[in-house]
Amino acid sequence: xxxxxxxMQGYRDLPDDFSEKYGSVWVDPPNDELCDPVMEGQYxxxxxxxxxxxxxxxxxxxxxxxxxxxxxxxxxxxxxAFHLAAVTQDVAIVLLGMTLPIYHPMRVADEMGQxxxxxxxxxxxxxxxxxxxxxxxxxxxxxTQTRGRWAESHDLIKAAWTRPGPFEWNGKYYKLxxxxxxxxxIQKPHPPIWLAGxxxxxxxELAAKQNYMYSFLSFGGHxxxxxxxxQFWDTNDAAGNDDNPYRGGFAQIVMVADTDREAExxxxxxxxxxxxKSLHVAPQFANTPGYSTKRSLVSAMQKMQTATPFDPxxxxxxxxxxxxESGQVIGGSPATVREQLLDxxxxxxxxxxxxxxxxxxxxxxxxxxxIRLFADQVLPxxxxxxxxxxxxxxxxxxxxxRPVLDHRALTxx
Amino acid sequence: MEANGTRRxxxxxxxxxxxxxxxxxxxxxxxxxxxxxxRSWPGLLDGLAxxxxxxxxxxxxxxxxxxxxxxxxxxxxxxxxDDVLRALSVDTVVVVGHAFGGMVAAEFAAHFPERVSSLxxxxxxxxxxxxxxxxxxxxxxxxKLPALLFADPESAAAAEVMRPPSPAQTGEFxxxxxxxxxxATHFYWPIPDRELKRRLYRISAPTLLVxxxxxxxxxxxxxxxxxxxxxxxxxxxxxxxAGHYAHIEQPGAVLREILAFTG
Numbered sequence: 095x096x097x098x099x100x101x102m103q104g105y106r107d108l109p110d111d112f113s114e115k116y117g118s119v120w121v122d123p124p125n126d127e128l129c130d131p132v133m134e135g136q137y138x139x140x141x142x143x144x145x146x147x148x149x150x151x152x153x154x155x156x157x158x159x160x161x162x163x164x165x166x167x168x169x170x171x172x173x174x175a176f177h178l179a180a181v182t183q184d185v186a187i188v189l190l191g192m193t194l195p196i197y198h199p200m201r202v203a204d205e206m207g208q209x210x211x212x213x214x215x216x217x218x219x220x221x222x223x224x225x226x227x228x229x230x231x232x233x234x235x236x237x238t239q240t241r242g243r244w245a246e247s248h249d250l251i252k253a254a255w256t257r258p259g260p261f262e263w264n265g266k267y268y269k270l271x272x273x274x275x276x277x278x279x280i281q282k283p284h285p286p287i288w289l290a291g292x293x294x295x296x297x298x299e300l301a302a303k304q305n306y307m308y309s310f311l312s313f314g315g316h317x318x319x320x321x322x323x324x325q326f327w328d329t330n331d332a333a334g335n336d337d338n339p340y341r342g343g344f345a346q347i348v349m350v351a352d353t354d355r356e357a358e359x360x361x362x363x364x365x366x367x368x369x370x371k372s373l374h375v376a377p378q379f380a381n382t383p384g385y386s387t388k389r390s391l392v393s394a395m396q397k398m399q400t401a402t403p404f405d406p407x408x409x410x411x412x413x414x415x416x417x418x419e420s421g422q423v424i425g426g427s428p429a430t431v432r433e434q435l436l437d438x439x440x441x442x443x444x445x446x447x448x449x450x451x452x453x454x455x456x457x458x459x460x461x462x463x464x465i466r467l468f469a470d471q472v473l474p475x476x477x478x479x480x481x482x483x484x485x486x487x488x489x490x491x492x493x494x495x496r497p498v499l500d501h502r503a504l505t506x507x
Numbered sequence: 508m509e510a511n512g513t514r515r516x517x518x519x520x521x522x523x524x525x526x527x528x529x530x531x532x533x534x535x536x537x538x539x540x541x542x543x544x545x546r547s548w549p550g551l552l553d554g555l556a557x558x559x560x561x562x563x564x565x566x567x568x569x570x571x572x573x574x575x576x577x578x579x580x581x582x583x584x585x586x587x588x589d590d591v592l593r594a595l596s597v598d599t600v601v602v603v604g605h606a607f608g609g610m611v612a613a614e615f616a617a618h619f620p621e622r623v624s625s626l627x628x629x630x631x632x633x634x635x636x637x638x639x640x641x642x643x644x645x646x647x648x649x650x651k652l653p654a655l656l657f658a659d660p661e662s663a664a665a666a667e668v669m670r671p672p673s674p675a676q677t678g679e680f681x682x683x684x685x686x687x688x689x690x691a692t693h694f695y696w697p698i699p700d701r702e703l704k705r706r707l708y709r710i711s712a713p714t715l716l717v718x719x720x721x722x723x724x725x726x727x728x729x730x731x732x733x734x735x736x737x738x739x740x741x742x743x744x745x746x747x748x749a750g751h752y753a754h755i756e757q758p759g760a761v762l763r764e765i766l767a768f769t770g
Binding site: 117121230231234235236237238239376377378379381382383384385386387388391392395396 | 575690
């Protein structure tokens, strides 16, 4: 398996009454009332240290993602990736990703090309469509253009990375006389492209058609995600693809402590805090007309009975016990986490884990503890799964040569 | 024939697109362009159908989003409605538009001034004042929406707009509403200002500007902005007891004003 320590880089201190007092964690939480730039600077230093620690302790990848005007996310993952590319040696840099519809595609081609060059070919190029909150509400992209802009950016960046420059591009949204990025990425034909999503059929089909890694991102956990991942594998099957688990990825909250009881004691408040505050997203921002295809809308209408992680009744009821039972959190002693992770890996058939190990309000020291314990007592025992039969290399950056360090020796220091 | 006495026609256009029209009545042609919540057949149109042949087209993309690939902006919409009139063999027409439909109606009258005999704009989008921004119904918290849209959020008129005709039709209603808003915002997201003000000088049709006195989406002060930009004769009427949906909250008053203005 490939295990990536993933940092959402959230704002760690929101007021206790946040979800009663404010309408949404995303788009309109008022910045002057809630976001102190001095505190943000401190968080950023912690975030980088936590990512560097994970890199030094043997995780296969370190990664981050992108959200805007959002108290649990961070707007500029490419800057984080650039820093990590400079200060680490052999770990994969999982940039998951740059939200294509809000950027000029040549900017993405340039920045990802530079990160791949700086890292020596260790970049995972994540190209999410982006949420409606980020793309439509924060960046003002017309909802009905979201997918068209994504598709054209995808085609243009891939062409820019694989065709000899300069060449001309006459697209609907972008018209260029000289496509010629300096440099192209080191990785040939291009860095592995990862998609991320919440289970839309269109994205499954795209991943299957293009042989991209698909990472399921939700906060519903591995049990709720299993039906979605089954649809993903069915889509692959229908496309005539192999069943290499490295085609699939899953984002999962993981929290380790010395014992199950200790884990509950240390982490429960942060899990509750996260579900209460971070998933407090106003419906008019999440369900923007024009963002979803008609097919997805019809499908969503049919599933209307299914509660989403954004529903207040679901969020308020979360405790450590329910989070473990529902699979929202894989947590407990190292033995418990090993067992749950291996079990979930097999059930979901995923080779790539996006490990969410810093949840918003978690302090720096507790995050470090989680990282160290996982690296020492979980990672070595689970990472060999799949590797006897399946090849990760089509979906993994060629310059990332993990595992090469004796991470147990390192943690002992 | 539909239950309300309207007929529905799928009208092939020279562009290859097909216009979806509800129509009723006889007499001179009148085009009614709906707002961003989509097409319905409010009582006002029954009243108008006693004097006019009322055509209520479905805005492009409001049922099938793929149609929007043929539309990048308001000029494409103006050409679409010109194609509709050509296919109907109609030369001149009364154009009535509400909100987004009012913005389309004003653009059509500016693009094809010789085709519009009278123009009626009910709480139209299309202009912008920083001192009084047009509200964004698409990012308003759902609980606050009725008070934003209606003079009386508890009225039967508000229910007519906000609720499905029956609980069994909820899914269908929500889908149609989502598709219609997506198709409307395709043209004006996130701010309904596409420089209509530069083109108002081309409108030669006498123009009736109808505003609910309590329109909290497009403030009544916008009426004077439209009137100032349109060189043709214009008349402003403000309807008491009405918000952004003046033609649904006070259909009788709006009908009388339109009939008097076009008569």
